[in-house]
Amino acid sequence: MLSYALRRIAGVIPTLFIIITLSFFVIRIAPGGPFDDEQTLPPEIKANLEAAYGLDKPLLEQYGRYLAGLVQGDFGPSFKFKDFSVTELIAQGLPVSLMLGLSAVLLALLVGIPLGTLAALRQNSPTDYGIMSVAVLGIALPGFVTGPLFALVFGLHLRWFPVAGWEAGELRYLVLPVVTLALPVIAYIARLTRGSLLEVLRTNHVRTARAKGLPERRVILKHALRPALLPVVSYLGPATAFVITGSLVVETVFGLPGSGRYLVQGAINRDYTLVMGMIVVYGSLTLTLNLIADLLYGWLDPRVRYD
Amino acid sequence: MSQDEAPVALDIEQLSVVFDTPDGPLSAVNDFALEIRRGECVGVVGESGAGKSQSFLAVMGLLAANARVSGQARLGTEPLIGRSIAELNQFRGVKLSMIFQDPMTSLTPHMTVGEQIAESIIHHLKISADAARARALALLEQVQVTDAPRRLDQYPHELSGGMRQRVMIAIALACDPEVLIADEPTTALDVTIQAQILALLAKLKRERGMAMALITHDLGVVAGIADRVAVMYAGRVVELGTVHEVLKAPKHPYTAALLASMPRIDDTGTGPLPAIGGQPPNPRRLPPGCAFGPRCERVDETCRAARPALTGHERRVACHHPLERP
Ligand SMILES: Nc1ncnc2c1ncn2[C@@H]1O[C@H](COP(=O)(O)OP(=O)(O)OP(=O)(O)O)[C@@H](O)[C@H]1O
Numbered sequence: 001m002l003s004y005a006l007r008r009i010a011g012v013i014p015t016l017f018i019i020i021t022l023s024f025f026v027i028r029i030a031p032g033g034p035f036d037d038e039q040t041l042p043p044e045i046k047a048n049l050e051a052a053y054g055l056d057k058p059l060l061e062q063y064g065r066y067l068a069g070l071v072q073g074d075f076g077p078s079f080k081f082k083d084f085s086v087t088e089l090i091a092q093g094l095p096v097s098l099m100l101g102l103s104a105v106l107l108a109l110l111v112g113i114p115l116g117t118l119a120a121l122r123q124n125s126p127t128d129y130g131i132m133s134v135a136v137l138g139i140a141l142p143g144f145v146t147g148p149l150f151a152l153v154f155g156l157h158l159r160w161f162p163v164a165g166w167e168a169g170e171l172r173y174l175v176l177p178v179v180t181l182a183l184p185v186i187a188y189i190a191r192l193t194r195g196s197l198l199e200v201l202r203t204n205h206v207r208t209a210r211a212k213g214l215p216e217r218r219v220i221l222k223h224a225l226r227p228a229l230l231p232v233v234s235y236l237g238p239a240t241a242f243v244i245t246g247s248l249v250v251e252t253v254f255g256l257p258g259s260g261r262y263l264v265q266g267a268i269n270r271d272y273t274l275v276m277g278m279i280v281v282y283g284s285l286t287l288t289l290n291l292i293a294d295l296l297y298g299w300l301d302p303r304v305r306y307d
Numbered sequence: 308m309s310q311d312e313a314p315v316a317l318d319i320e321q322l323s324v325v326f327d328t329p330d331g332p333l334s335a336v337n338d339f340a341l342e343i344r345r346g347e348c349v350g351v352v353g354e355s356g357a358g359k360s361q362s363f364l365a366v367m368g369l370l371a372a373n374a375r376v377s378g379q380a381r382l383g384t385e386p387l388i389g390r391s392i393a394e395l396n397q398f399r400g401v402k403l404s405m406i407f408q409d410p411m412t413s414l415t416p417h418m419t420v421g422e423q424i425a426e427s428i429i430h431h432l433k434i435s436a437d438a439a440r441a442r443a444l445a446l447l448e449q450v451q452v453t454d455a456p457r458r459l460d461q462y463p464h465e466l467s468g469g470m471r472q473r474v475m476i477a478i479a480l481a482c483d484p485e486v487l488i489a490d491e492p493t494t495a496l497d498v499t500i501q502a503q504i505l506a507l508l509a510k511l512k513r514e515r516g517m518a519m520a521l522i523t524h525d526l527g528v529v530a531g532i533a534d535r536v537a538v539m540y541a542g543r544v545v546e547l548g549t550v551h552e553v554l555k556a557p558k559h560p561y562t563a564a565l566l567a568s569m570p571r572i573d574d575t576g577t578g579p580l581p582a583i584g585g586q587p588p589n590p591r592r593l594p595p596g597c598a599f600g601p602r603c604e605r606v607d608e609t610c611r612a613a614r615p616a617l618t619g620h621e622r623r624v625a626c627h628h629p630l631e632r633p
């Protein structure tokens with residue numbers, strides 16, 4: 001297991017390097033530059049600004065400098081938020097976004113798996129139909145619909161949770177955003193779990209477990225559920241990507257001071273360093289969750305450790 | 308024969324299994340009947356699809372969800388058909404065990420061999436994990452798994468097919484069952500391993516006085532270790548008797564055809580084996596008369612009109628025109 005883990009971890013670094021390199025050049029190839037829309041800017045000042053940020057250097061040299069900075073944990077200065085470094089901006093927003101995203105993934109697993117299991121065990125019963133109908137809705141409705149709806153019902157109307165906003169340390173501000181973000185993932189995981197558990201329950205090794213005279217509960221929890229969770233674990237990677245994009249919307253709807261807005265604003269403003277910083281952070285996050293998924297996979301199914 | 312005096316361990320009567328399918332009902336087992344006495348091994352033979360596995364899966368309560376069962380099966384005096392899962396679990400794995408057809412997929416991939424054997428011992432015999440592990444080790448040695456102490460902590464994928472089948476046998480024997488159902492325990496294995504496993508089963512049956520049903524489509528296997536043999540065709544028993552009688556003087560034309568298609572060790576000819584002519588019956592469209600009729604050389608109007616009943620006492624056959632002794 002340890003060598004399997006090490007191999008997986010070693011695989012992450014080249015992937016991250018490729019992501020950084022590709023993004024760096026793609027962003028530069030895109031038309032426009034950080035100081036283009038400031039039309040009043042005289043050409044000499046613009047040239048001075050570009051020189052100050054090293055934008056006049058050949059692209060390859062810029063790339064080299066950027067990498068050198070990154071290795072030391074320096075994301076460079078923001079071109080638009082002129083008083084801040086990218087590191088500072090990310091440090092401001094990321095904790096909120098991380099808390100939002102990770103809570104959503106965790107909630108999705110904690111609710112989705114039991115719901116899917118329950119639906120599978122009560123296959124074709126009202127419970128099953130109920131769970132699966134809600135799941136279809138959950139997958140179909142986008143966050144910009146459910147978000148305002150929840151804010152309206154649970155915020156304005158019932159007054160259970162704040163409608164929007166953020167106060168550090170106040171978890172109740174996170175409840176509606178997390179639920180909004182997690183809902184489609186819960187629904188998807190519930191469906192995955194149900195389908196895959198039903199399949200595993202028909203396999204030969206489950207029949208062997210039943211032939212042993214074990215209680216059905218043990219058959220399911222000990223023999224069936226673990227292999228049934230393999231597709232769910234594989235879905236963790238895409239789920240992270242989904243949660244990251246979803247959080248951009250949800251942070252806006254609920255006015256959370258997360259880092260999602262920097263990605264959008266950075267891209268609009270051609271704030272090269274800010275966009276790159278966000279890509280590096282979100283890229284590493286996605287890779288880390290994929291890594292965790294891989295390790296979980298190896299734990300769930302001993303056969304994959306020996307490939 | 309002393310076996311006739313031994314008490315009946317498993318008694319199956321009028322067992323029928325019908326599957327509900329999108330194309331309508333499929334009757335896989337019809338009026339299956341068989342008794343197996345303590346210390347006796349009955350071979351159950353027939354072509355693929357004859358209903359061998361489903362008959363005994365019905366006895367174990369392990370049929371697929373789309374199956375409907377009727378009839379009787381008794382373990383000693385305990386009825387099995389129609390019991391709840393919780394009630395069946397008092398017998399399954401303790402008094403009544405089954406070894407399955409496919410050793411490659413019948414073990415749980417994420418549990419070690421030791422855990423899988425010890426599990427039912429701990430559950431049924433209520434002994435400590437350590438004691439169960441010791442017993443699992445002893446079982447592995449008994450089924451002649453090489454390097455047994457190391458195997459305990461290995462996963463199924465680290466074992467060969469033959470080793471996995473031995474582990475399956477160890478699991479089935481873990482709580483000293485009265486009845487063992489072995490469903491083609493050797494089909495997936497190569498010939499030398501086949502012979503070893505069969506010899507092992509024969510030995511275990513002798514030592515433990517178990518009643519054993521040995522399902523196979525290979526009459527050679529039956530000849531080796533069974534006392535009696537039941538021949539199945541299209542979900543029914545068509546011939547039943549001692550191995551000696553049935554193999555030496557088959558009465559049902561289907562049994563005779565099976566025997567003729569069997570390779571013999573003393574066979575010096577190199578010509579092709581005579582295969583049984585015609586197609587195996589389609590369980591959805593069985594003819595009203597004898598199901599073997601369309602493939603039978605002796606078929607006549609009686610056979611097409613009425614299905615022959617299984618008649619006789621110790622030696623039974625379901626045929627309007629049984630073969631005479633040669
Ligand atoms: N779940 C199911 N639904 C519908 N039909 C089924 C189902 N399970 C088995 N059958 C059918 O039941 C019939 C008998 O199957 P069974 O498994 O008893 O055959 P068998 O004699 O054991 O053959 P083999 O030697 O191939 O194992 C077959 O026609 C099979 O297709």
Ligand SMILES: [Mg+2]
Pocket residue numbers: 359360361408490
């Ligand atoms: Mg079978």
